[in-house]
Structure formats: structure tokens, C-alpha cells
Amino acid sequence: MKFSLTWLKDHLETEASLQEIVDALNAIGLEVEGVEDPAERLAGFRVAEVLTAEKHPDADKLQVLTVDTGEGDPLQVVCGAPNARAGMKGVLGLPGAVVPANGMELRKSAIRGVESNGMMCSVRELELGDEHDGIIELPEDAPVGHSFADYQGSSPVIDVAITPNRPDCMGIYGIARDLAAAGLGTLKPIAFPEFTAEGSCPVEIRTDDPAGCPAFYGRVITGVKNGPSPDWLQQRLKSAGQRPISLLVDLTNYLMLAYGRPAHAYDLARLHGAVVARRAKPGEQVLALNEKTYTLDETMTVIADEKEVHDIAGIMGGENSGVQDDTTDVLLEIAYFDPPTIGVTGRKLGLASDARTRFERGVDPEFLADGLDLLTGLIVELAGGTASEAVHAGAPPSEAKVLQFDAGQTTRLGGVEVPPEEQRRILENLDFAVSDPGSSPGQAWQVTCPPRRHDIEGTADLVEEVVRIHGLDTVESVALPRAEGVARPTASPEQVTERKLRRAAAASGLDEAVTWSFLPEAEAAHFTATDDLWTLANPISEDMKVMRPSLLPGLLVAAKRNADRGAAGTRLFELGRRYFRGQDGMSDERATLGIVLAGEKTARGWASGKATHFDAFDAKALALSLLETAGAPADKLMVMGEAGEQFHPGQSATLRLGPKKVLARFGMLHPATLKAFDLDGPVAAVELFLDAIPAKKGAAGFARATFAPPALQAVTRDFAFVVPADLPAGELLRAVRGADKSNIVDARIFDQFTGGSLPEGTKSLALEVTLQPQDKSYKDADLKAISDAVVAAAAKQGAELRG
Known part of the structure; x- marks a missing residue:
């Protein structure tokens, strides 16, 4: 989640520096992934005034400007913007400045024979928006010679990784609350713009799906004037990576980003009758704001009127009722949706959005009425209009969780000494209500959790809250106690075998690779039948849709990546799991060692002349050596065919204990396999099926027979x-x-x-x-x-x- 330092200070009264804020965020468990300062990208750009503008002698669409930079003599600049004229103020990029949009470094140059000492910049060139019809026009009072970054009020942007268990911090106000609790400032109260509600809501609002939508609040605002948002609002949205659209849409996004409360605005003129939260009808369709049509089923909650569906509840609004530039009357919707229902709907439709991210993790059920009033006040203040009375259909979950908490647990579980009065202060600053423990020492506190903290399930979570606000960096690293005597082995025989194999493979000149356990469906299907694939219901992406049935696809992709970067030869191995669908419908995981040998085996030299490549016997030697390391009876193995259609039939085989027990397959890969992975051959490969290796007898594989050399010569x-x-x-x-x-x-x-x-x-x-x-x-x-x-x-x- 991104936000500017300026936006954070809208909610946090603090004198802390940027670095102190970043350090505090990391200390309380809100990991900062990066900080970007727009002022650094705008270095070398200044507020300048155009003194004269004359036609270029050799170009009809160019002008020669004389520009005052506030320092020294005016500069001559060639400009092709149609709005460039004498007397205007704009932004000049001086020689040495780098244009953010394309990375071009500005230099003194001759354009059509006329010297130019910089560039007058457009909004798009400075990545401040999409406008590119002309250069930036600044107000008349813009100070000539000042840094444009300082004049614009550019603020550093902080990028924080919010873990799924902290939806309360998916709004900047929640982050400010945590920082205030950590002693970095004072949390400002929410400022509610004043407005007067006049008359009852002209639209019937109700929820017919109390399970999927327990609460549906709304009101109508008439006579609004939509249009561009003010600069302060646009700057805040841009710092969060949002593109400003229009005032009404931007204000709903502002409410979501600032307070973690998604909302939606409908164009009242495009609605018909009552607006209802209900279950979708099987086969019902909706055209969403992303211009895609989705087919719904009866498990999904929607917002609809008497004519059609307008909203995939909690995920995305509909195109047919979204506000437009000419919208004058709006219906505001703020609701509480059941998190599991939203998650299931989003996965079924393959639809992700900022609203879904917040609703499926759990928004604050107490911030419905206040959120509606805050959004209403902002719209009335900035867009005008008259608001009706609010309609509160249904009620959100309101039962607060109460826990018995012993302050001594912080030391026992957290490993850090925090005085009880400090623990109480921290919890109360995070809006936990703490009862008076009384005069008896050691008596447990009764802690009431705020409803927005869905992640608090037990007293250990309260300990975590205390410790992280006190500072995770204050927890000392302490070794676990160790019993007296000789420690017993803790690794299983399988783990011991895998460790030996890793060392042996590395000692054989192979480099270990760690590839994804997920594959694109096409790559996975090349190594097993499509019906046997273990397909994920909720994949990270389309390229990670199927659990790997073999380790070779990931290694082949890695070999291809190495070859593309100029590697002459690649020797890779990976020890991991293959995944299949078991007979009971559960995942069947099998330990496997995969090897890929691609490119040159030895480089060209004076003795051999040409470079040599890997062959099937290299693969066989590795397979036998590593099987012996794993404890397989290498001298009893049978070499048989049928290595699989992925291998070359005349240059591959399997190693078996008996006709049916396959321990490994090795050989040269089939040309069709190389083509599927865009590899230039030849490529050798090995797969060792560790689950098929017979277990050693006696003492779980840890004991070995005493060696006695023979008395007689062989x-x-x-x-x-x-x-x-x-x-x-x-x-x-x-x-x-x-x-x-x-x-x-x-x-x-x-x-x-x-x-x-x-x-x-x-x-x-x-x-x-x-x-x-x-x-x-x-x-x-x-x-x-x-x-x-x-x-x-x-x-x-x-x-x-x-x-």
C-alpha cells in the first residue's frame, strides 16, 4: 500500500523525520518495501517565465522562446507546444535534468539550426498526468527560479506491505493509529465536513440477503456538480498509484484509501425503482466497470434495482449505473459484506479489485454510518448538492470479542519485559478497552477488542500487539534450552538421504536450483496426462495454475533463461516434490531429484578442437552414482526402456528393481520436448524417484555394518x-x-x-x-x-x- 508523507500527516500530528517514520513502521511489523521521493525525479526542473515567443525561422510548428529562470541571463529554448506564449509561467528542464517519462537527459542542442538550452515540459513528460496537448501552465504568482518540486509540494511516497491479517491498516488512518500508539505522534480525530440532511431518501434501499450483506446503508445527494478533483485530492490519489477520474469517483477512492472503507456512487438517473442487496439469479449477467461481462450464480451477492444487476457486491460496480461527468444526482452505497462470500465470488469470477481485497479480509463494521456521513460531507463541500436522510438497512456484526489477559504473558510468550502500565497504554491507544484489574496482584484484565480487529483470536494475539508496538527490535535473540548429554538425531532417514544427495550432486559439479512448485498448464501437460494434473482453484496467476508433475519443466525453463543470458553450459539439479491427485482426492507428494544437463560439456580447446556436449551416458552415470548415494542397490538395477515420451526413445532408459519398480529415468530429451521449451539441443536429463528407493533395514537406516577387510587376496x-x-x-x-x-x-x-x-x-x-x-x-x-x-x-x- 502506497501513500505520501503529506497524506499520513493529515491524520498523524508528528515532528518525526521520514527516516524515523520508516524505522518505526518496520519496528511495529508494518514492513516498508520502499520509499520514493518525487522531488529526486524532478531535480533540475524549475519554475520559469516566458519573456518572448517568436516563430522559428526554419520550422512552422516551432517557436523560439526567451525564458527567465530567475538566475542570470534569460535562456533561449526551442519549443513546439501550441500554448507557449510570452508572459506565461511554466516548468523548464535545464541541461542535465532527466525527463521522468522517458529517461532522456536534457542537453544543450541545436534544433533546426537554433540553439536550445533546455525544454519546457508537459504534464505527461513529468509523469504528473496524461495531458500532452501543451506545456504546463502555472499560476501568475508562481515564484520564478524556484524548484518545481518544492513549488508543487512533492512529498515522499512510502510503500508498506500489509499482511492479510491486518485489514485495519489498509487505510492510512489505521497506519497512523499504529504509529501514534508507538509514540511517534498524536492521532488526529476524523474531521467530518458539516452538511444538513433534508427530507427522506427518495429511493427504497434494503437487503434481501442478510447472510451475504448484513448491512446496507445509503442516501441520495441531488444537484451535485461533477468534474475534476482539486489538486490536493489528485496528489493524494496519485501517491497511492490511483489515477484521478472525476470528483465523485475520486472521493469514494479517497474514503477507501484513507479509512479502509470501500464505497460506491450510482448515477440516480440510471436506476429504476428500489435498490436491493440480494443473491444473483443463475445465469444473470452484469457489465462491470472494467468493461467485461460476468455471468453470475446463486451463491453471489449483488446490488440490483428492479430492472437489472448493477454491482458485484463488494468487488466491482457496473458500467450501466456508474457516475458520469454530467451526473447531477447520486445514490451513495456503503455496506458490510460477508468476507467468505466475497472471497468465493472473486475466485469464481477471477476478478480482483481494491474493494475485494478489503472486504474479503474484513472491514470495520462500526464505520458504516460515520463513513457515509464523511463521504456525504466531502461531496457536498466539494461538489455541492443537497443530501437526503440516510437509510440504514440491516445491521453489521456488533458483538465485541472479550478476552481475559494476564500481563505476565508478554514476558512468557514475547520474551520482553514490558511494565503492565505500558501494556495497558499500548492496548488502549490501539482502541482496546481494558478493564481495571483491581487491587489483587496478577489478576487478569478483561480486554474488549475493537470490531475491526478480526485478527485477534486469543491472548497470544494481545501479546503480539504489545510486543510489536513496544518494538520487535527490542526482543533479544535467545537460544533454546538444551538438555544435558548427547543429543539424539532429529532428522528423519528421508531428510538424511536428501542431505547426502544434495552434497553428492553438488560435488558432481551440478548447481542447485529452486524453481516454483507451480507451472503453466501447457508445460505441465507436456509431462503428464491433462486429467492427472493437480489444478489450483485459486492460483496466484495463470502461469502458476498447476502443481508440477515433474521437476524437469522448471529446470528446463531455468536452463533456457541461462542460455538466453549467454551461458555456454548449464548443469542444474533440484531436490523437491512432484504433485499428483491421489485416489482419495488429496494431494499425493513424491520426493524427487531432477537434473538437466544442457549446452557444452567441455569448451572447445587446442586438443579437441570442437566443444563437446552431454550425452545419455553422462546422465546414466549421474543417475547410478546418486542412486547409490541414496542407498539403492545400484549393482542390482536393470536398465530398461520406456523412459517416457518426453525422452528420445533411442537414447534413454529407466533404472529398475524388477520389471515394475522404476527408481529413475535418464537420457536425452526428445526434440519435441526441446521445441516446447524453446531450447536448442542436445539436452540430457535425469529424474530420481526417491519414494521408490527401498528403505534400509535396521535402526531406521542410521546403523551400518562394521567393515572387516578380507584375510585372503582377491x-x-x-x-x-x-x-x-x-x-x-x-x-x-x-x-x-x-x-x-x-x-x-x-x-x-x-x-x-x-x-x-x-x-x-x-x-x-x-x-x-x-x-x-x-x-x-x-x-x-x-x-x-x-x-x-x-x-x-x-x-x-x-x-x-x-x-
Whole structure:
């Protein structure tokens, strides 16, 4: 929420500096996201007077002005504005000044052969509005030579992040109240302009939906004169990021921004009969002020007359009844809407507005009548007109919450010593009513909460109020008490595994990435069937609509971003969760490690010449290494196909424990996948499904067997087999390792040969088999028996011993 320092001081009597105010806001939990001083953007712009204006000798639409800047000799300026003339006062940008609208630095220059020493500026060029028909015309009493920023009264703009639990601070008056309670000044009482109500309201106002709209207040003002707002009002709205529209609309926005009270003004001439808050009829439509038509249902509250719907209650008014420049009679509406109803309606329609933000969080139910009178007084004072008596249809929730509060809890829960009398002062300054605790020490106070504080649910919330106003920076950092002795492990086996994997992945040369758990629907659908997507009912944005079914889309987007910024090679990993819709309708979260290898593996050099790229074997090596780190039996894994349509079918595979238990998939991504993510290939990827890795046995995975080195030396034997050309080497290795598990401890392939005297369609694989004797050395008969077992096991895979 943005507001100017000037606007804040309309409600807070204070001598504090800007920095003191910013520090106080942060200290009381209202985080300041930034401070912008318009005076800095307007440095170099001065109030100047045009002394002479003559036609440019070489341009029909340009004039040569002589301008008095209040210092030294007049300057010559070339200007193309049609309203530039001798005797007027305007704003001159001197050489060196930067134009806010386009960032252009002004310099001395020759325009069509005539020297120009600056620029006379328009409203749009200084970002003070949209007008650009001519240069700014200042009043005759504008002081020549003065800084335009000082003359205009530019005020620093403070941007505060208001958390959802503090709707009472979504108006500047609420922020001023908190600062006053923190001792930074005195809260000014609300100034109500005087007006006289004459006659009863000519329009029937009622609420037929007490659940959705418990209270609907309104009155008619006739004979108003709409038009531009005064400068003070426009400046305040602009500081909040609002565009001034017209006096009547601006005053309703002013009430909302200053006091957190949304309101609406209808053009009475465009209404027909009674104005009613009711439930919408199924299929009923309304053309909103954003020029979009919305179809409503029976769960939504609307404001309607006898002819049509005019307002999506608490969210946005209708185009057909909005006030115009020629509006003379208005109906004011100030209501209290049920927060959950407003939230559900807004999500269904996908419609956000400032009013919705406030209503769905909860506005002050006590500020209806006063808000209506304040808005009425401002309209009568600035736009004229005659106000009718107010109509109060229904009543807002009025039951105040009462809590029993022990001042000692502030020390126990908040960790800071605050004297009881100071605690009482803070609560009372925040409009909490505190009863007299009596003479008994330790007796609890009875604290009555103001109805606008919807966030106060228990005594812990009162402690928070005391501590934050006392100053969050006064709370000392204190370590939690630690029991004597050796601490027990607190991390679960899953957490231990994830920590090991992070270290191992980083040690392998990968950079960790943290991407969003949300994806655009198109990217998510590329990695799973659309029907299986976990779609959010209330997404942050359309690009974050679906929970990710894979970690690869986020990593591919990150790789694309790196490539666009000139990165030759990208090695990324992420450890996170995939999300699916479970059979019970609940979210099914699965721990996963994703890896993307894109771009160059090694840069070009004198030895290799060309740069090399990642291939499927790089992905496989990483997958096996990390699975082993995670505790998977890497030597028992089967390499099988069907990695998924996102992968290249001839350059990808899965790692499985048995035909159905998939622990990982790896390989080169399919060209269609690269095209979908606008990536230039080749790109390798890995996904490790940590939830599929079998848990370790014993002591929840924390214990490990004691290592005892063998007493006898290992023996190696080499075998060469002729096998079918399409036989995966891993299948032969697995068969050989299982030939005699008590003696064979390892086997590896060290050579592959094709052609020569080998039959067509075959290849030769050479293996080194490691044998480990246990309690006695091998004899020739033992070695022959083991060799026979190896040959027999290989024969089952179609292998034949060479030579």
C-alpha cells in the first residue's frame, strides 16, 4: 500500500523525520518495501517565465522562446507546444535534468539550426498526468527560479506491505493509529465536513440477503456538480498509484484509501425503482466497470434495482449505473459484506479489485454510518448538492470479542519485559478497552477488542500487539534450552538421504536450483496426462495454475533463461516434490531429484578442437552414482526402456528393481520436448524417484555394518563372450554376477569388439570377474567350477565363450 508523507500527516500530528517514520513502521511489523521521493525525479526542473515567443525561422510548428529562470541571463529554448506564449509561467528542464517519462537527459542542442538550452515540459513528460496537448501552465504568482518540486509540494511516497491479517491498516488512518500508539505522534480525530440532511431518501434501499450483506446503508445527494478533483485530492490519489477520474469517483477512492472503507456512487438517473442487496439469479449477467461481462450464480451477492444487476457486491460496480461527468444526482452505497462470500465470488469470477481485497479480509463494521456521513460531507463541500436522510438497512456484526489477559504473558510468550502500565497504554491507544484489574496482584484484565480487529483470536494475539508496538527490535535473540548429554538425531532417514544427495550432486559439479512448485498448464501437460494434473482453484496467476508433475519443466525453463543470458553450459539439479491427485482426492507428494544437463560439456580447446556436449551416458552415470548415494542397490538395477515420451526413445532408459519398480529415468530429451521449451539441443536429463528407493533395514537406516577387510587376496579372471549385437551389456553383467554370489564380488566390462571374424549381428564383450576367497584359497577345481558357472549363466543370455 502506497501513500505520501503529506497524506499520513493529515491524520498523524508528528515532528518525526521520514527516516524515523520508516524505522518505526518496520519496528511495529508494518514492513516498508520502499520509499520514493518525487522531488529526486524532478531535480533540475524549475519554475520559469516566458519573456518572448517568436516563430522559428526554419520550422512552422516551432517557436523560439526567451525564458527567465530567475538566475542570470534569460535562456533561449526551442519549443513546439501550441500554448507557449510570452508572459506565461511554466516548468523548464535545464541541461542535465532527466525527463521522468522517458529517461532522456536534457542537453544543450541545436534544433533546426537554433540553439536550445533546455525544454519546457508537459504534464505527461513529468509523469504528473496524461495531458500532452501543451506545456504546463502555472499560476501568475508562481515564484520564478524556484524548484518545481518544492513549488508543487512533492512529498515522499512510502510503500508498506500489509499482511492479510491486518485489514485495519489498509487505510492510512489505521497506519497512523499504529504509529501514534508507538509514540511517534498524536492521532488526529476524523474531521467530518458539516452538511444538513433534508427530507427522506427518495429511493427504497434494503437487503434481501442478510447472510451475504448484513448491512446496507445509503442516501441520495441531488444537484451535485461533477468534474475534476482539486489538486490536493489528485496528489493524494496519485501517491497511492490511483489515477484521478472525476470528483465523485475520486472521493469514494479517497474514503477507501484513507479509512479502509470501500464505497460506491450510482448515477440516480440510471436506476429504476428500489435498490436491493440480494443473491444473483443463475445465469444473470452484469457489465462491470472494467468493461467485461460476468455471468453470475446463486451463491453471489449483488446490488440490483428492479430492472437489472448493477454491482458485484463488494468487488466491482457496473458500467450501466456508474457516475458520469454530467451526473447531477447520486445514490451513495456503503455496506458490510460477508468476507467468505466475497472471497468465493472473486475466485469464481477471477476478478480482483481494491474493494475485494478489503472486504474479503474484513472491514470495520462500526464505520458504516460515520463513513457515509464523511463521504456525504466531502461531496457536498466539494461538489455541492443537497443530501437526503440516510437509510440504514440491516445491521453489521456488533458483538465485541472479550478476552481475559494476564500481563505476565508478554514476558512468557514475547520474551520482553514490558511494565503492565505500558501494556495497558499500548492496548488502549490501539482502541482496546481494558478493564481495571483491581487491587489483587496478577489478576487478569478483561480486554474488549475493537470490531475491526478480526485478527485477534486469543491472548497470544494481545501479546503480539504489545510486543510489536513496544518494538520487535527490542526482543533479544535467545537460544533454546538444551538438555544435558548427547543429543539424539532429529532428522528423519528421508531428510538424511536428501542431505547426502544434495552434497553428492553438488560435488558432481551440478548447481542447485529452486524453481516454483507451480507451472503453466501447457508445460505441465507436456509431462503428464491433462486429467492427472493437480489444478489450483485459486492460483496466484495463470502461469502458476498447476502443481508440477515433474521437476524437469522448471529446470528446463531455468536452463533456457541461462542460455538466453549467454551461458555456454548449464548443469542444474533440484531436490523437491512432484504433485499428483491421489485416489482419495488429496494431494499425493513424491520426493524427487531432477537434473538437466544442457549446452557444452567441455569448451572447445587446442586438443579437441570442437566443444563437446552431454550425452545419455553422462546422465546414466549421474543417475547410478546418486542412486547409490541414496542407498539403492545400484549393482542390482536393470536398465530398461520406456523412459517416457518426453525422452528420445533411442537414447534413454529407466533404472529398475524388477520389471515394475522404476527408481529413475535418464537420457536425452526428445526434440519435441526441446521445441516446447524453446531450447536448442542436445539436452540430457535425469529424474530420481526417491519414494521408490527401498528403505534400509535396521535402526531406521542410521546403523551400518562394521567393515572387516578380507584375510585372503582377491583373484581376477577374464572372459570374452560372443553375444547378440542388441544384447545390453548390463544384462550380461547381471547374469555373470549372479552366477556364484558367494564367490563373485564384482564384474566389469573392459572391451567391446565388432567385425573381423565375428558372425554378422554379433559382438564380443570382454569381462573381468573378481573372485574373493573366504576362509581358504582357491584350488584349480574351485576356479573351474566358478568359471563353468559363469559360462552357463552367460549362455542363458545367448552368450558363447570365444575361442
